[in-house]
Amino acid sequence: MGFRDLIADFKLQWGVHPDGHKSLTSERPIESMPLPERLVLPLAQHIGAPARPVVAPGERVLRGQRLAEPVGMVSSAVHAPTSGRIADIGDYPVPHPSGLAAAALVLLPDGLDEPVAFEPCEDPHSLEADEIARRVAAGGVVGLGGATFPAAVKLGLGKRNPVHTLLLNGGECEPYLSCDDRTMRERPQAVVDGARLMARALGAQAVVIGIERNKPAAIAAVQLAASGHPEVSVRALPVRYPMGSEKQLVAYLTGVEVPAGGLSAEVGVVVHNVGTAAEVSRVLRTGEPLTHRALTVSGAAISRPANLRVAIGTSVADIIAHCGGVRRDVARYVMGGPMMGMLLPGTDVPVVKGSSGVLSLTSEEAGGGSASACIRCARCAGVCPIGLQPFEMAARIRAGRAEAAVDLGLKDCIGCGSCAYTCPAKIPLSHYFSYAKGSLAAAERSRLKNESIKKLTAARSERLAREAREKAEAAARRKAEREAAKRRAAEAAAGEAAEERREVPQVSA
Amino acid sequence: MLIAVTSLTLIATCLGLILGIAARRFHVEPPELVSELEAMLPGSQCGQCGFPGCNGAAEALADGLAPVTLCPPGGPALALALADKLGVQVELGAMGEREPTIAAVREDICIGCTKCFKECPTDAIHGAMKQMHSVMKEACTGCGKCAEICPTEAVTLVPVAATLGNWRWREPAFA
Amino acid sequence: MSEVLILLLSTALVNNVVLVKFLGLCPFLGVSRKLDAAIGMGLATTFVLTLASAASWMLEQWLLEPFGLGYLRIVSFILVIAAAVQFVELAMRKFSPELHQVLGIYLPLITTNCAVLGVALLNVQQGSDFLHALLYGLGSAAGFTLVMAMFAGVRERLELAAVPASFSGAPIALITAGLLSLAFMGFSGLRLD
Amino acid sequence: MTTPVHAPHAHDGGSVGRVMRLVMLALLPVTLWGFYLFGWPAIWLWLITVGSAMLFELVCLRVSGRGGPTILRDGSAALAGWLLALTLPPWSPWWIAVIGSFVAICIAKHAYGGLGQNPFNPAMVARVALLISFPLEMTQWVAPAPLFSGTGPDAIEALERLLFSSPIPDALTSATLLGHVKTEASRGVDLLASVPSFGAAAADGIGRHAGSIGETGSWLILAGGLFLISRRVIGWHVPVAVLAGLCVPAMLAHGLDPAHHLSARHHLFAGAAMLGAFFIATDLVTSPATVTGRLLYGLAIGFLSWVIRSFAGFPEGFAFAVLLMNACVPIIDRFTRPRIYGHGATDGRAA
Incomplete structure (x- = not known):
C-alpha cells in the first residue's frame, strides 16, 4: 500500500462497511453443478430489447446452439446450455422484484450434451478489433457483474470516444459474494487474457485491474498472471461499499469523474467485470458461447454455502436443493448481493446471465423492521458515494414532490443502498428513490403519450373538418344539381304546358 | 387649504409623470396565458374535466375557476406542470394515483x-x-x-x- | 463609521421591525412559503423602504414642515410609497419576470406594508437627519429581509414535515413566528458602546 | 405473491433508540455530579421534568393517533426533558418543570409533527420561554449544598419545598458568575473587581458554584461529549466550531480590554458552553446536515452567545443563540449542499 493509496483512502468520505460474510464461501472452489431436469431461458437477460426466438417448440437443439437472436442495437443472443428439446416458448416467472412472468424458452435436457461444431481460435490476439467485438456479441456475453449490459456494445464505445484505459472491476464489494474472487484465483490467466482482448477491441493502451484489499490471494494470482504484460497493472482497492460501482471505481483509479448522465467512455475509460473478462477469453478461444456462469450460494440459512458453475436457466430451487436445502427459516431469498440484489418472490425462477449470487437470508441477516421518523442525522448523506442528501430527497418524495427530488440529484442516484443500510430510523430510502424514478418514468411515458395523442386529435379534427367540408360541398353540389334539375324540369314543364295549352284545353287542378 | 391642495396635486403630478415614463420604458407584452395552457393540455377534447374541450378548460384554469388537477388523462405530471405554470400549490392527494x-x-x-x-x-x-x-x-x-x-x-x-x-x-x- | 454600524445592527436585530416591533406581518406571513420569493420580497421591500425613507424625509423637511402641513403627512407618505411600489413592480416585470410571477399579488402589498409607512413615520418622530433616516430605512429593511429569509427557510421545511392537520398552515406559521420572536428577544438590551 | 421488498437486504443495526440511549449515557456522569452538588431538590426536579416530558409525549402521541407507549422507547422525550432539567435552576418549583416540559414537548415538538419535524430545539425553546415568562424563578440560583453534607434539605423536605414552592432561604441563594458580573457591571463595577469577588471556583470546570446542573461539572460534560464523538453519535464539527466561535472573540476582546470582557476560560467553564456545544447544538434534528453547514452553524452559535453574554441584557445567551441559528438551518443546508459526483468543477466534460 503506497503513499498515494494512503492519501486517496483518506480522502474517501463516502461508503459503508457492511459485514462481509465472505468467509462462508471464499475458500470454496467453484464446482460444477449437474444439469437440472429443466432449464428456463428468459429472452430478456440483458439491458435492451428482448431477443427474438429462432427455434420452435418441439425442436431438438444442441449445446451452444443459438436459440434467440438479438433485436436492434442493444440486445444479446441466448444460447442452449446443453442439448435437448424445446418444450415451450411462453411466459414464465423471471427474476424480477415484481414476480411477473416474461417470455422465456423452456429447454428439457436430453442428457447427451451434444454440442454444435464450435470454431476455436488459436490466437485471438491477432483478430481485428471489430472481429473481437463481433465474436463477443455472437457469444451472447453480457456484463456478468449484474448490470447485464451487452459486452460487445460496450466494446464498440471505443469508436465514438477515444478510450485509453480499460478498468477491470474485481472489487466485489457486495457482502457474501465470492464468485469473482474465486474466478480470479482459479482462472487468473483467463481474466488477464480477456482483459487484454477487450483492451484490444477498445483500442485502450492500458488495463488496470482493481481488486479490494480483502482478497490478497486474488491480488497475488492476478498479479502473477499479469507479470508478462506491462500494459496490465493491478491496483488494490480500499475495502468499502460501493467501491465496485463504476463511477466510484473510475474516480478512485483514474482521479476523473464520469460526467453526470454520461458514460465513462466520455472520459476515456471503460469498465468491465473480471468475470466478464474471463468469459470473453473463453468465448474467443473455444468459440463456445456464454451458457454457464459462476455464482455464489450463501446466506446463514443455506446448509452448504458454495461457489457453483451453473447452466443459465437452472432454477433457484434446484440450486438450493443441490446445496443441501435450507437449515433455518429463510426470511428472504435474494438474487445478487444483499445491498443491491433483488428479493425473489419465490424459488421457481431461473438463474440468468446477470445472477452473481443466490442468498438465503435469515431475518437477523436481512435487517429491516418498521421505519420511524427521520431524525435528520444525515448519516445517509455522509455515506452517499455520489454526494446526495438522501433524507432530503426522501422527504420530498414522501410529500409527493418527486420533481423537487430531481433538483437534489435523484437522477444521479446509483441505487447502491448505502443510505438505507445505515439509516438508524430504518427508512427505506432506496425504495423511495426507485419509486420516484419509476413515477418520473411513468410521467414521462404519459407525457409522450399525451403528445402523440395531441397529434392524433389534431389529425382527427382536421379529418372531421375535411369530411364536414366535403359533405357540405357535396350537399351544396347536390342542392345545386337538384335545383338545376328542378329548374330544368320546371322549364320543361312550362314548355310542355304551353304546348299542351295549345293542344288541349286546360283541365282544372 | 390652497397650499395643501396645490402641494398634493404637485406631488401626485410629479409621481404620475415618473410612473408614466417608467411604464413606457419598462413595457412588456403580457403572455397569452390561455393559449399556453391549452398547448399543455392533451388536446383530445374528451370533456372529462367538465369543460367544453381543452380550450374551455384552459380558460377556466387561467381564470382560476378550475383546479390544476382537472385533467384525468394528463395525470399528476400535467397537474404539476400546470401548477408550476400558474404558480399555485397542488394537492395531488385529491387526484390520487389513478390506475391507468x-x-x-x-x-x-x-x-x-x-x-x-x-x-x-x-x-x-x-x-x-x-x-x-x-x-x-x-x-x-x-x-x-x-x-x-x-x-x-x-x-x-x-x-x-x-x-x-x-x-x-x-x-x-x-x- | 461605528455609529453607522451600530445603527444598522440595532435596527436590524435589536429593534427588528417584524419580530420586535411587529410591523409588516402581512408579507411576513403571506410571502414566506418559498425562500426565493421571500428573499425577492425582502429585496423589493428593501428598495422601497430605503427609497420611501429618503423621499418621505425630503417631503417632510422641504414641504410638510415649512408649510405646516403636518396633517397631510400620512396621505402624502402613502402617495410616495405607492408610487415607489408601482415603480418597482414595473421594473421587476421587465427585468425579472419569474420573480414577478412568484411575488404576484403580494407586490402591491408593499404599499400597505405598515413597516414602510411605520419606518417613515418613526423617522419623523425621531427627528432624524437625512443620513439617519436613510440608514434607519436600510437597517429596518435588512432586518425585514433577514427574518423573511429565516422564516421562509423554516416554512419550506415545514412543508415537508408531518405537521398535524389541526396545526398545519397558518397556525404553525404563527407558532414559528412566535418562537422566532422569542429567539430575537436574546438581543434585547444589546448595547454596543 | 409477497409484496416486493427493496434492497438493501442488510442493515448496520443502528436505531434511533440506540442514539438516544448513548446520549443519555453520556449525560449520566454530570447529572449524578449535579445531584450530589445540589441535593434532593435537584433530584426531584429532574424526576419531575423527565417524567412530565414523557407524560406529555404520551398524551401527544395518543391525541395525534400515532401509537402508544412503545414509541416512547425511542427515548427522545426523556432526553428532551433531561436536557431541560439540566438547564433549570436546580431548586426550581415543580410548575416550572411542568410548564417547561409542556412547552418543549407539546409546542416545540408535537405541534410540528413530532420527532424529527421540529425546527427548534425543544429544550431550548422551553428554557427561553421560561426565562422570559418567569424571569424571577429562572434566576433563583443556589450555592451548592451537597448531599450528605447536611447543608441542604433531606428527601421529604425537598419534596415539600418543590411542591409548595417555598422560598429559598437567603443564606443559600447565590448568583452565577455570568449573572454576577452583569449585575456588578450595571452598578459600574468592572470585571477586574467583580470576577475576583465571585470566587475562584468559577472557572475550574468542576462546578462548585451556583448555576444549573448543566453549568457545573464542565469536565464531566466534556468527557461525555468526547464519548459521543468516539461512538460516532455526534460529529466533532459542531462542538469544535461552537467552542471556537465562543473562545476566539472572547480571547481577542479580553486581550484588548480585560476590564470589560471575560476571559475565554470563564466563557468556557462558567456558563452552559460545554453542555451547549456537545449536547444542545449537536441535536441532530435541529442542526445542519452538511459538514460546512455544521461548522458555520457552530461558529455562529458560539459567536452569538459571546455577543449576547457580553453586550445584551441577558447574562447567558446560549439558548438564544441556538434558537437563532436553528432558524437559519434550512438556509444553511440549502447553500452548503455537497457537490454531486459528476457535476460542477471537476466535470469530466469540462476537463
Missing part, C-alpha cells in the same frame, strides 16, 4: 355499430360496420366516451396490464 385504464372491446357482445369509433377523440378504435372493433393501446387515453356510448356495453375500461416494461415500485409504506 384503457378501453377494451368484448368480442362476443360487439355488434359492430361503429358508434364508438365515431365518438373516440383520438381515433384509437378501429373497425368497420358490422365488424369487430379493436382498440389501439398507444392512442387510447382511457377517457371512457366509447364505453358510455356503446349500446351493448361491449366496450369497458380495463386497467393497463402490468408488464416488466411498465411495472414500477409502489410508494413504500410508512409507519
